[in-house]
Amino acid sequence: MQVFIFIKTSKHVQKIALAISDEDKASVNIGRHVELLLSGEEENIKLVRTNELHIYLKSHKYIAPWADAVIFLSRHSGSPGKPVITAHTPGNFADAPYGGEPGKLSIAFPYLIKLFLMEAERNSTGSGYEVAMEPTHHGPSFDVPTAFVEIGSSEREWVDEKAGEIVAVSLLDALKKLDQSKFEVAVGFGGPHINHHFTEIQLRSSYAIGHILRNYDIDGASKSSIVSAFERSTPKARVAILDWKSLRSDHKSKIVPILEEIGVEIIKTKDLV
Secondary structure (H helix, E strand, O other), X not given: OEEEEEOOOOOOOOOEEEEEEOOOHHHHHHHHHHHHHOOOOOOEEEEEEEOOOHHHOOOHHHOOOXXXXXXXXXXXXXXXXXOXXXXXXXXXXXXXXXXXXXXXXXXXXXXXXXXXXXXHHHHOOOOOOEEEEOOOOOOOOOOOEEEEEEEEEOHHHHOOXXXXXXXXXXXXXXXXXXXXXXXXXXXXXXXXXXXXXHHHHHHHOOEEEEEEEOHHHHOOOOHHHHHHHHHOEOOOOOEEEEOHHHOOHHHHXXXXXXXXXXXXXXXXXXXXX
16 A cells, blocks of 8 residues: 655655554554645655565565655664654664664665654653664665654553654654755764664754664674765765764774774764763
8 A cells, every 4th residue: 555645855865655564553653643644735755554564674675666765664662661762774784683684784864863853852842752863773774765763662652642643743844854954974883772872962963873883783793884884874974973981992993993994084972962
């Protein structure tokens, strides 16, 4: 099933698919609110449905071959284990236990992720939901700009109508602002799964983060996957932001020479938040 929706989108990304998985209660919840909120004046977006879980899709061509970008409406589970609205880029720096391909990142959509989190923080005031940026940690590994927007962390939140409305409103507001915004695009390194430093940078700074390589995945990440985090982004990233205090010395010894070799600017989170 495809429901046609219309929104003016970024000149860099013309056709956007908003993807609902019928196997995901939060996805269905968000999608229903997107449909309710549409004005009929938007253009170049389609809402698409699949009966597969998003993370196991092999290519955007299976659900939206026409799309220049895909945004997955999704659930979040696990950390922090409380009501939360999250966003992140999919893909894998190392192994691929949860969909996608080993060592292959989806192309990041950093402007959309940043704007969504900013709108979600504003729209969720008083709701009890925290807003958080997640790392790159599961599939799919798509060759178009891709992002997840999510409700977490349990079934109670997944079916919460208020949360579904917040995510839907925030996503549509973010899409409307893509052409009006300009940020410096970055890749994040270090920290736990939910890294409050990177969330604060998304919310309070002029940097838009696409991919994040968390501490857990650094040992398994290849040089090529680290380099690809800068190239597989729309726009491409030219800045590395390091959560310096969280990084082990061997992690620093692995990452910093790669960053120096490719010539990106290196900034520490403490200098931004």
